[in-house]
Amino acid sequence: MLIPVLVGCYNRFVTKPCELRGFLHGSEIFPFTLEVNPASFAAAIRQQPMSKSIESHLTEDREFLPAKEFSSKARISSLAQYKKLYKESIDKPDVFWAREAKELQWDKPWNKVLEWKAPFAKWFVDGKLNVATNCVDRHAEGPRKNKAAIIFEGEPGDKRVITYGQLQREVCQFANVLEKNGVKAKDRVLIYMPMIPEAAVAMLACARIGAVHSVVFGGFSADSIVDRLEDSGATTIITADGGWRRGKVVPLKENVDAALEKYTAVRKCIVFKRCGNDVNMAASRDTWWHDEVAAVSHRHKAKSFDAEHPLFILYTSGSTGKPKGILHTSGGYLTGTYSTFKYIFDIREEDIYWCTADVGWITGHSYIVYGPLANGATQMMYEGAPNQPDFGRFWKIIEENAVSIFYTAPTAIRAFIKAGDHFPANHDLSSLRLLGSVGEPINPEAWMWYHNKIGGKRCPIVDTWWQTETGSIMISPLPGCTPTKPGTATLPFFGVDAAILDEAGNECKANEGGKLVIRKPWPAMTRSIYGDKARYSKTYWSDYKGIYTAGDGARRDKQGNFWIVGRIDDVLNVSGHRLGTAEVESSLVSHPAVAESAVVGRPDELKGQGVVCFVTLKETHQPSEALRKELREHVGKSIGAIAKPDDIYFAPALPKTRSGKIMRRLLKELVTTGDISGNVTTLDDVNVISNLKASMNS
Ligand code: 7RM
Numbered sequence: 001m002l003i004p005v006l007v008g009c010y011n012r013f014v015t016k017p018c019e020l021r022g023f024l025h026g027s028e029i030f031p032f033t034l035e036v037n038p039a040s041f042a043a044a045i046r047q048q049p050m051s052k053s054i055e056s057h058l059t060e061d062r063e064f065l066p067a068k069e070f071s072s073k074a075r076i077s078s079l080a081q082y083k084k085l086y087k088e089s090i091d092k093p094d095v096f097w098a099r100e101a102k103e104l105q106w107d108k109p110w111n112k113v114l115e116w117k118a119p120f121a122k123w124f125v126d127g128k129l130n131v132a133t134n135c136v137d138r139h140a141e142g143p144r145k146n147k148a149a150i151i152f153e154g155e156p157g158d159k160r161v162i163t164y165g166q167l168q169r170e171v172c173q174f175a176n177v178l179e180k181n182g183v184k185a186k187d188r189v190l191i192y193m194p195m196i197p198e199a200a201v202a203m204l205a206c207a208r209i210g211a212v213h214s215v216v217f218g219g220f221s222a223d224s225i226v227d228r229l230e231d232s233g234a235t236t237i238i239t240a241d242g243g244w245r246r247g248k249v250v251p252l253k254e255n256v257d258a259a260l261e262k263y264t265a266v267r268k269c270i271v272f273k274r275c276g277n278d279v280n281m282a283a284s285r286d287t288w289w290h291d292e293v294a295a296v297s298h299r300h301k302a303k304s305f306d307a308e309h310p311l312f313i314l315y316t317s318g319s320t321g322k323p324k325g326i327l328h329t330s331g332g333y334l335t336g337t338y339s340t341f342k343y344i345f346d347i348r349e350e351d352i353y354w355c356t357a358d359v360g361w362i363t364g365h366s367y368i369v370y371g372p373l374a375n376g377a378t379q380m381m382y383e384g385a386p387n388q389p390d391f392g393r394f395w396k397i398i399e400e401n402a403v404s405i406f407y408t409a410p411t412a413i414r415a416f417i418k419a420g421d422h423f424p425a426n427h428d429l430s431s432l433r434l435l436g437s438v439g440e441p442i443n444p445e446a447w448m449w450y451h452n453k454i455g456g457k458r459c460p461i462v463d464t465w466w467q468t469e470t471g472s473i474m475i476s477p478l479p480g481c482t483p484t485k486p487g488t489a490t491l492p493f494f495g496v497d498a499a500i501l502d503e504a505g506n507e508c509k510a511n512e513g514g515k516l517v518i519r520k521p522w523p524a525m526t527r528s529i530y531g532d533k534a535r536y537s538k539t540y541w542s543d544y545k546g547i548y549t550a551g552d553g554a555r556r557d558k559q560g561n562f563w564i565v566g567r568i569d570d571v572l573n574v575s576g577h578r579l580g581t582a583e584v585e586s587s588l589v590s591h592p593a594v595a596e597s598a599v600v601g602r603p604d605e606l607k608g609q610g611v612v613c614f615v616t617l618k619e620t621h622q623p624s625e626a627l628r629k630e631l632r633e634h635v636g637k638s639i640g641a642i643a644k645p646d647d648i649y650f651a652p653a654l655p656k657t658r659s660g661k662i663m664r665r666l667l668k669e670l671v672t673t674g675d676i677s678g679n680v681t682t683l684d685d686v687n688v689i690s691n692l693k694a695s696m697n698s
Contacts, residue, residue, distance in 0.1 A: 051578050052502055054513025054553045054565055057639040058583045060444055064451070064484045066460045070433070074346050074480020082481050082491070089494035090520070096495055097123070097523055100339040101331065104129065104374065105138050107304035110331070114521065119541035119548070120528070121521040123332030128304035131311055131330050132171060132208035135373035137302070140168035148378045150197045151352070151401055155244035155384025162197050164376070167204075170197075170293075172300035174205035177292040181236065181268045185210030185303075186310065188234035192216045192225060192252055194243020195383045198272050198289065199359045200369050202238045203312070207330075210305045211236075214313045214325070217360025218243050218250055219658045222258035224323075224681065228315050229263045231325055232530065236268045238289075242275035246385045253279040307331025313530045314362055316468045317657070317682040324539070325530030326362075326468045334374055336472035336524025340493055341371030344462055344476050345405050345434060352431070354380035355407040356394070361659050362468040363438055366524075367407060371472070386412055391419035395427035406454070407436035411596075411660030413446045418595035418618050424453050434479050436462045440661055441564045441582040443589040447486035465489035465564055467550060469540065471524030474498060475562050487586060488561040495522050498562060500554050505544045508555065513565055513580060516554040517547045553580050570664045572601040573609050577642050581664060584645075587638045588613060591631055593621035598654050600668040602646070610646035612671045614654055614692070623650035623698075647671075651688075651695045658684045670696070 071077045076085070089096035094113040101110075101124060110127030139147070145165040152160045162170070183189060189211050193199035199215070206213040214232045216225055228234075239256050242249035253271055257280055260266055271279065272289040281287075308329045315323040341347060353372055357363035372379050380401050386394050394416075398406060416423065435455050442450070442463055451461060460479040466472060474496045475489040482490050492498040497520040500508045508514040525548070529536040543549040553565045565571075565580025572579040581599050588597040596616040601609030615631065617623065628648045636644040655663045663683060669676050676689055683689075 051576055053508060054555065054571055054578045054580050056511055056513055056555050056563070056565065056580075056583065057643065058587060060485050060487055062444075062448075062486055064460070066480050066482075067458060070460060071480045073348075074478070075343055076346075076478045077480045079481050079483075082478055086492070086494055090497055093495050093520065097335060101127075101335040101523075104134050104334060104338060106331075110307060116521050118521075118546040119537055120533075121332070121525060122308050123329075123335070123521075123523045124307035127307040127331050129307065129331055129334070130208060130302045130304055131334050131370070132175075132204045133302045134334060135204060135207075135370060136164060136168045136171055139164040139373075139376040144376045147376070149373065150200065150379060150381050152197050152381045153383065153397060153401075154196070155247070155382075155388055160197065167197075167201070169298040170201045171204045171208060173293045173296055173298045174201050175208040175300045175302075176296035176298075177270065177289075178205055178209055178211060178236070180292075180296060181270070183209065183211050183236050183268075185305070186212060187236065188212045188214055188232040188313065189236045189238060190214050190216060190225070190229060190232065190234040192218060192220075192237065192239045192256060193272065193359070194218050194240055194245075194250065194252065194274055195358055195381060196240070196243070196272070196274060197381060198240070200373075200381075203359070203365075203369055204373075207311060208300065208302050210303065210309055212310045212312055214315070215360050215365070216315070217358055217658055218252060219245075219358075219360075219684070221681070222255045222262075225256060225259035226262045227323060228325075229259065229266065231315070231322065232313055233265070235265055236270075237266055238270050238272075240272040240274040241279045242277045244275065244384050246388050249275045249277045251277065257282075305330055308527070310527075312365065314365060314468055316362075324532075324535065326526045327528050327530045328365075328471055328524070329527050332523035332525070333471050334370060336522060337366045337371035338374040340473040340476075340524075341367060341375050341377075343478055344464065344473055344493070345407070345436065346479050347372075347375050347377050347405070349376075351377060351404045351433075352380060352402055353377050353405040353407070354382075354398070354401075354403045355436075356382065356386070356412065357407075357409070357438075358659075362466075362471070363407075366472055386415065387419070390423065391416060392423040392426060395424045395429060398429055398432065399427045402431040404431050405434045405436070406432055407438065409439035409660050410437055410442040410446055411440065411656065411662075413437070413442070413450050414589070414596040417446060417449050418616065420619055421453055429454060429456060432456070432459050434462065435459045436464055438464045438466070438473075439659065441566065441586075442487060443582075443586040444486035445586070445590045451486075460484065463487075463489045465552075465562065469526045470518075470522070470550075471526060472522070474518065474522070483559075485561065487582075488557070488563045490561045492562070495520070500556055500562075501544060501547075510558045511555050513553055513555040513578070515543065515568060516550045516552045516562070516564070517544060518550065519547050567664075570600070570668075572599070572611060574601070574611060574642055575607045579611075579643055583639060584611065584613070584635060584643050587635045587643070588615055588631060590638065591634050593617050593627060594631070596654060598662045598664055598667055599645075600664050600671060602668070602671040604646070611643060612667075613645045613648045614651045614667055614695075615648055616651055616654060649692070649695050650698075652691050653685070653688050655688045655692065656684045657682050660684075667692075 108128035110124035112125040115122040465475040584599040604610035
């Protein structure tokens with residue numbers, strides 16, 4: 001009879017039955033001695049209602065305001081100005097988005113800004129435009145003709161600068177090549193290229209003729225190509241002989257050949273010669289890029305397409321089942337990426353912008369190709385790995401090219417922290433004025449390192465939250481006005497009605513964790529999963545009526561800042577307490593020995609789930625029993641006993657997707673069953689698994 005009462009008021013501090021030493025009444029503890037039967041104790045714990053919201057125990061007090069010097073020149077220079085525009089964008093989205101869209105070139109104006117039949121949106125109804133001429137010709141035919149669009153550096157060190165004028169000629173030429181080969185509007189074209197300017201040229205040439213590109217990341221295998229060909233029904237492929245990665249040639253054409261043995265509907269494969277490695281060229285089907293462009297004009301008359309004309313399909317790995325083809329269309333997507341790029345990177349004519357993502361990811365689509373080019377920006381593009389020849393490569397590129405805006409991912413930042421501070425310290429990074437982060441929650445310690453060691457304490461950091469499905473950045477500081485705190489993506493962008501809801505659909509109170517949702521449509525939102533409207537509706541729009549569910553857990557602090565606490569599927573449930581993964585991981589990363597960590601739940605008879613941590617140490621530290629104990633105490637102190645790790649494993653590397661996100665699903669399976677049988681096709685490096693298993697036995 002007594003036990004449930006004790007559990008109810010005491011369970012937060014109990015990790016084992018033998019730790020029951022009394023019960024709490026008010027603020028006093030009444031000690032007692034009682035034989036506790038572990039089985040009935042466990043049963044009582046299980047009966048406990050699970051806490052409805054995701055709890056939060058870490059607080060962050062460090063706050064950084066943009067320097068006056070930065071604010072005074074910024075487009076949005078005060079929080080009051082942000083709030084005013086934000087209010088307009090929410091109250092009168094038509095007014096706000098029409099004004100943004102008008103900065104682009106429309107061949108026919110729209111009749112209606114938005115037609116919304118949830119969950120299907122049409123933006124800029126009846127408007128017509130050409131996405132490629134907006135990104136290229138309109139600059140090439142004005143004062144930006146000789147402005148650099150792309151400053152390219154290959155991994156071996158080769159360099160090229162491509163002006164807007166040259167880019168126009170190349171895109172036009174390749175558009176002619178595609179048309180000559182029978183590619184028509186709405187045909188799907190698969191692009192499987194290294195990170196070279198021709199990848200952007202191929203995408204823009206598709207856009208120019210209204211063909212739908214489907215870019216497959218160059219690190220994916222032949223099987224992934226087959227899946228994407230089958231789902232999209234593409235009949236044309238654009239690839240290269242190879243690409244450079246860590247001093248080796250990635251055999252792109254060979255992978256395409258293997259894929260085309262299984263999928264036979266491809267009529268045409270155009271191959272760019274990048275590495276000069278030997279490749280097989282199938283007669284009539286395969287031709288060289290240089291031969292193709294030599295035979296056509298560099299002039300091409302662009303047609304206008306409907307604002308809702310499909311622009312591209314980009315596949316994201318669903319956690320189960322076949323990849324989802326996220327479909328984006330033209331007018332809304334371009335408006336969204338154009339506007340977010342302009343305000344969030346506060347782009348200026350003289351900036352040299354560099355986003356380190358691959359064009360194979362949404363970040364590469366929106367913030368290498370469409371957003372920056374629609375703004376007429378100059379950008380750096382780098383083909384290879386960050387550690388080729390060593391971890392100084394990025395910093396050398398920034399120094400040599402005077403990069404002023406740098407946009408990268410937490411996973412890269414943590415790899416740099418692991419490698420050591422001497423790499424950035426050896427370079428002059430004073431050209432930088434703004435930093436960005438995307439892809440995962442950035443752990444506060446990684447944020448501080450980025451701020452201090454890369455930004456020289458002077459650059460604002462824009463931590464940008466968004467998804468393949470959202471198309472454009474949704475939550476982010478505006479660098480000239482938003483106070484930033486390490487670990488929060490801060491406030492919603494204009495027109496983004498973001499909120500946090502509990503299971504019943506009510507808005508959570510301050511600091512109460514729940515599901516991150518978007519309550520109003522926005523221009524760059526995905527229009528559907530290609531060929532599967534039912535899956536689109538079910539995946540994103542079925543939790544709450546007419547509301548988009550992102551799949552992330554989050555909380556809002558008192559100032560309204562959004563803190564992403566991790567994917568909903570990864571939330572831990574410890575003795576009825578729901579904990580996001582981000583806080584426990586950030587607590588571990590805040591210890592001076594730790595570079596990176598991943599936290600997962602393992603079924604536990606007493607607590608529901610136990611907390612299991614995988615930790616990668618900095619190069620300067622070694623695993624030891626003492627360190628393990630220290631880390632356990634460290635988490636206990638910074639978060640509370642509830643989050644104290646049950647097990648800590650030192651892992652040389654964590655399992656990640658090819659875009660660098662930690663795959664907790666695999667770790668969860670590993671700690672639950674002792675093995676991994678689930679789908680590992682999205683895993684970047686399969687060797688990580690055997691190393692992890694070894695680390696669990698040591
Ligand atoms: C752009 C991109 C989307 C998922 C998203 C989050 C996570 C992305 C942040 C972030 C915390 C961020 N598209 N995510 N950015 N979490 N803070 N700034 O990554 O489709 O590949 O992934 O990535 O879980 O839902 S994506």
